[in-house]
Amino acid sequence: MKLVKVASAILALAAPLAIAQPSTWKSDSAHSDAEFVVKHLGISNVHGRLGKVNATITLDDTDITKSTVNAIIDVTGLDTGNSSRDNDVKGDNFFNVVKFPTATFVSTSVAKGGLGLLVTGNLTIKGVTKPVVLNVAGPSAPITGMDKKPHIGFEATTTLHRTDFDIAAKMPAAVVSDDVAITIDLDAAKQ
Template sequence: MDATIVYDEKDVTKSTVMATIDVAGVDTGEAARDNILKTDSFFDVARYTTATFTSASVEKTASGLKIAGNLTIKGITKPAVLDVDGPTAPVTGMDKKQHVGFSASTTIHRADFGIGSSFPAAVLGDDVKVNIELDVARQ
């Protein structure tokens, strides 16, 4: 994943996120499954090599942040909300930069993006939980 995160500690509503995920490089640890995920039934990497998320708003919650934005997969854009824990306390990395961590999650409906449409819901559920763990270097 490649991301640009602007985090304003004093006013989180001024924060922004723009992320690009290389779906063509999907690696689940099982080559056969990876090959299926790359087909037009799933991510269609021959036509769409990336998925993107762009924030529209950021708000502070009791447990972290709520980031609302637009998720684009296979050329289809739908609203998505990330529930975020973090940032963690900063630590100095081996690169001598300050690093903070974030954990984010959301649930998407695969049918909204034309993912796995040839599989019945009884075989492949429509709700897909997405978990993201980020280590971010402060610039």
């Protein structure tokens, strides 16, 4: 009887530790994307999608600030809805997707603030790495997806300066704005 009580006590103490372990979530590429908006000639917004987003989130439920994000975006899938413009934007002056087919984001800190979280990290585009801050809404309440796994959602926004990443660095801002608004939507499944 004494052995059962000791075992029960150990299990009771260990249960919160098991629950407190960080969990890993991976983006569902069919329901996640990264979009951008840039001003053209100061009069119209050009919208586009970058390629597939492959993100891994380590979520610490007990202390969200200990969470991490690593993402790879396939820039070769860039699409603005105009094939001629897409070819130009994928070319040497803009993204140079032949040489730099992906962009990456690696978080360095997570803090509460903004829409819910402020995720600071290093963004690399065209081999240039700069710190950026993502204003993140989420995580949403988990729901069970068709794959029978829990899914959570995030929406992140930021504004980049294209010239910081050597994207069309010689193009005047009067033609294509230097400010580029980015929105990232993630549906992430628990692993």
